[in-house]
Amino acid sequence: MNRKVLLVATHTLGCLTFLALPYIFAEDGFSKLAELAYNPHEQRNLFSYLLTIAFFYLNYYVLIPQYFFARNYILYVFCLLSCFIIIEQTLVRINRRASTPLAIAPPPPPGSTGSGPGFGPPDRPPLPPPGSFPKPQSQQPGLPPEISQTFLLFSIGLLLSLAIRVNNRWRETEREKLNTELSYLKAQINPHFLFNTLNSIYSLAIEQSDRTAEAITRLSALMRYVIQDTAVKQVPLSKEFDYISHYVALQQLRLDDTVRVDFSIDGKANGQQISPLILISFIENAFKYGVNPSEDSSIRIKLSIQGNELHCHVFNKKVRVAQEAVTTSGIGLTNTKARLALVYPNQHRLLITDQPGDFTVDLYLTLP
Numbered sequence: 001m002n003r004k005v006l007l008v009a010t011h012t013l014g015c016l017t018f019l020a021l022p023y024i025f026a027e028d029g030f031s032k033l034a035e036l037a038y039n040p041h042e043q044r045n046l047f048s049y050l051l052t053i054a055f056f057y058l059n060y061y062v063l064i065p066q067y068f069f070a071r072n073y074i075l076y077v078f079c080l081l082s083c084f085i086i087i088e089q090t091l092v093r094i095n096r097r098a099s100t101p102l103a104i105a106p107p108p109p110p111g112s113t114g115s116g117p118g119f120g121p122p123d124r125p126p127l128p129p130p131g132s133f134p135k136p137q138s139q140q141p142g143l144p145p146e147i148s149q150t151f152l153l154f155s156i157g158l159l160l161s162l163a164i165r166v167n168n169r170w171r172e173t174e175r176e177k178l179n180t181e182l183s184y185l186k187a188q189i190n191p192h193f194l195f196n197t198l199n200s201i202y203s204l205a206i207e208q209s210d211r212t213a214e215a216i217t218r219l220s221a222l223m224r225y226v227i228q229d230t231a232v233k234q235v236p237l238s239k240e241f242d243y244i245s246h247y248v249a250l251q252q253l254r255l256d257d258t259v260r261v262d263f264s265i266d267g268k269a270n271g272q273q274i275s276p277l278i279l280i281s282f283i284e285n286a287f288k289y290g291v292n293p294s295e296d297s298s299i300r301i302k303l304s305i306q307g308n309e310l311h312c313h314v315f316n317k318k319v320r321v322a323q324e325a326v327t328t329s330g331i332g333l334t335n336t337k338a339r340l341a342l343v344y345p346n347q348h349r350l351l352i353t354d355q356p357g358d359f360t361v362d363l364y365l366t367l368p
Helices: 002-024 029-035 040-068 073-099 145-206 212-229 237-255 280-289 323-328 330-343
Strands: 260-266 298-306 309-317 348-354 358-366
Touching: 002 040, 040 073, 040 145, 073 145, 145 212, 145 237, 212 237, 237 260, 237 280, 237 298, 280 298, 280 309, 280 330, 280 358, 330 348
Parallel strands: 260 298
Antiparallel strands: 298 309, 309 358, 348 358
């Protein structure tokens, strides 16, 4: 609602500013407004600006979407010419009043004899001074000034409406492209996560562990979040934190004490929003590369929030992993980088430190 009110206010202010332009730059300024009631020339000027505004919105909302964007350029040009002719003919009718000769002064009342200097014979009005009659338009070179003014204002309305409409169309296209890419990236991340989690539960089931039921319950909570809550562009940061907490707990159930996992959350989310599933790939990557029961495995995950600044720190020691994990691990990480570039182009800083013995990710994210 606020956006619509702002849009209406912007258009209203723009129209009023456009109408005020001839009076702002005129010598007499806004004093000419008092002449609108009886001066046909000022009436024509006002109508020319009003008709330009009407043509602007007709072209913006009707002609461009129906004909220009549909690539029906011949019909579009025909409509433009028709609009110009209609506007010009309307102004010509108004201009006829302005082109009539000035009213001659009425004769003096009966009984008064104007014999003084500077007066004509009795019963005859004074003649206007030489050169005061308007010059016929046929004697003026080039286009009449009225047509030139109409063409200039018509061109302004045409070019301005085209520029704004084409720019809005380009922005809508970019927004649709962004939404399509994000949907594609999320569709890749979600099955990737499900595949890894089911492998974890499968390992518990093979061991006939009592924690299998708890793992399934946690997986159910995770999938509920993925399916129901991540359909929107932004989710509460607190839900994303809960999602990560469930995921880490599920991994700890599977790994038991074979891997040291240090997980902590510093600070509280106070209404901040975040793009869903934007952090999980870094954490998944740590568990893929940093888990091997026969080696010294260590994973450290720290999420801290101060104001609107989120810091995600993920560290893992590199261990020997299965070839399948190596070939599939780059999918989620690559997609997350792409999502960060699309959703937070100037609001994030990603630092990845790839050492021979360990791997560290530090993401600094400014949240709305």
